[in-house]
Amino acid sequence: MDVGFIILILAVLAALGHVVGRRRALALAAKSGVKLHSLPGYYGQTVALFTAVPAFVVLVAWLFVQPGIVESRVSGMIPDSVIPEGGARSLVMSDVRRIAGGLDAVLARDGQRGADVPIEALDFNNIRGRLAEVGVALGGDVPSEVFEAAKAFRENSRTGNLMMTVVVLAVAVVLGMLAYRRIEPELRARNISESFVKSLLLGASLVAILTTIGIVGSLIVETFEFFQRYPAQDFFFSTVWNPQFRGGSDLGILPLLWGTFYVSIISLIVAVPLGLLIAVYLSEYAGPATRGIVKPAIEVLAGIPTIVYGLFALVTVGPFLRDWLAQPLGLGTSSSSVLTAGLVMGIMIIPFVSSLSDDIINAVPQALRDGSYGLGATQSETIRQVVLPAALPGIVGAILLAASRAIGETMIVVLGAGAAAKLDLNPFEAMTTVTVKIVSQLTGDTEFGSPETLVAFALGLTLFVITLGLNVLALYIVRKYREQYE
């Protein structure tokens, strides 16, 4: 049965449970004369929750586990002989899945035409043509083992789905009944639904946390794989980045880290002073009306897609810097340069600095300003000597968040700074960053097994560790600063 349909049934069952649960609570209370512990709605809610939530959890778990089981069973049916030379079992398995999907489509179409063909009647000889009719194009010849495997795959999935439907609905009905039976006026339905809600919220946050852990875990595994094939000290300490298709690449991270660092520093040099001045203006000088217009207008900068900034860098800023600065000064002839990317990225992160700092400056208690004015300080003295020092830790946090944003940026760098990995001090030279190289190592015809590809994961993990460090530091500083006024 369709998953969406199962969910719909669950919802209906839950609603039904709510109604009957509520009614039963009221009826029991009326009969025994005992006052209900909770409002009647809570009894209904308890039944509804017991009906829907565990069944739903089972459903989700089943959907996660089933494909793995089916796949491993079917995979055993494919002999090594049909796996093409140099190919992988996983590629054959993806054929199996596609054929199985195609079979479903063929049968559905036949069903519409009124020709009710049983699955057994589909034989190996006509299948390629039939599949092509429904838009599943198969590459070369399909070995009969693969076709059989596809049929088995389909059968297994169907059985699995059927079992899932039965189990899920059974869980819903049984638990719902149990909850219904347990209703009595003394039942603390309110507390039960409270703890249910609590675990629901916990579950939601677990999803986010587990996803993060999963991503990091897979990064770590692939990075480990990479270090099996490429020495770690070369990766971390070599100053040459020169990947080759035919092996023997130099994959030193230093030039990339240097590019990342250089571009980020330039962007911070642009964004921090501007952002801070904006923040001071917005929080201390601008009236509510000005603030209401200026702040959102600046925040728009953060909403512009970075590819648009990249185009701006490529088409406008880069040529401008080359024609007016680099060439007259004899410093370079390239229109992509670290300076181009840094300037444009700086503009992009201005709102990160200004908005966060503005919030932080606003959080400085008015009492401190009053104290300073009361001593005969002017507004700018108050800002410089009382407000900004008080807000400083928070502002540092804001800057670190902006920095981690700059470090992770890709598009602006590709279009603004180019793709040449170089260790150079000249800001008019083209350079590149870690993120850009992650992209370029993974695009094109790649094979997941060579160090040239796996290096992307090592780069990603390094970048992740750096930005995570910055974020943790920033959060720590911001939190410490918050406590100061509490």
Add this chain to the structure above:
Amino acid sequence: MMNNISTTMTTTPTKAPAMNEPKISARNVQVYYGEKHAIKDVNIDIRPRSVTAFIGPSGCGKSTFLRCINRMNDTIANCRVEGNISIDSENIYDPKVDPVQLRAKVGMVFQKPNPFPKSIYENVAYGPRIHGLARKKSELDDIVSSALQKAGLWGEVKDRLDSPGTGLSGGQQQRLCIARAVAVSPEVILMDEPCSALDPIATAKVEELIHELRENFTIVIVTHSMQQAARVSQRTAMFHLGNLVEENDTDKMFTNPDDQRTQDYIMGRFG
């Protein structure tokens, strides 16, 4: 140390008022917050080197009127003040008067202690620094220590001047704020419910301090505590709904007030 104070006093020359001349006199003062008429035609004379208490039910305008005396209301966007307030016969709402300079002369202590997130030393040195009262580090040290002594805090903090002012107890923080105000050698000190966030022992210390400060400063204090008004002040002014209903010697005010509303308020019949 005293000569520091006196030299700084001569740098901002003011007419020394005779004892019978009022230090502060307000004539027909009206204050509006937008449309709201918060202070209605208040006239009052405040004597030099004495403590005047403002009492009255919540929202009657005590803080508002107090903030007129050092023009702190200028920092509130929709607040408008009319009428005339003079200190030493000089109208402080005259366009020639710089409110920033005025506030150096009329210090303020707030309801909640609000030390800056800086060291104890820096808290006290803040005012003298911005007004350039000290030419040398040693002069600044003298100003800081004498202000802390006047605020009765010196003994408790002299060994930890570098630790943060926010780390002191509430009562110590409030005395630090008083020291901070005293350090710029003002002539008038305005206090808006300075003890309302303090426990009885800290309150007693601050009251004692007010008693001593009276020798050198003109003090105006807003308070909700009748006992406190009776203990620290010589004159008391009663506000009600933006009006000044009575201003009298404290002793008379608490034994035999002229106005029925004062009597009701003191007896706890409203507010």
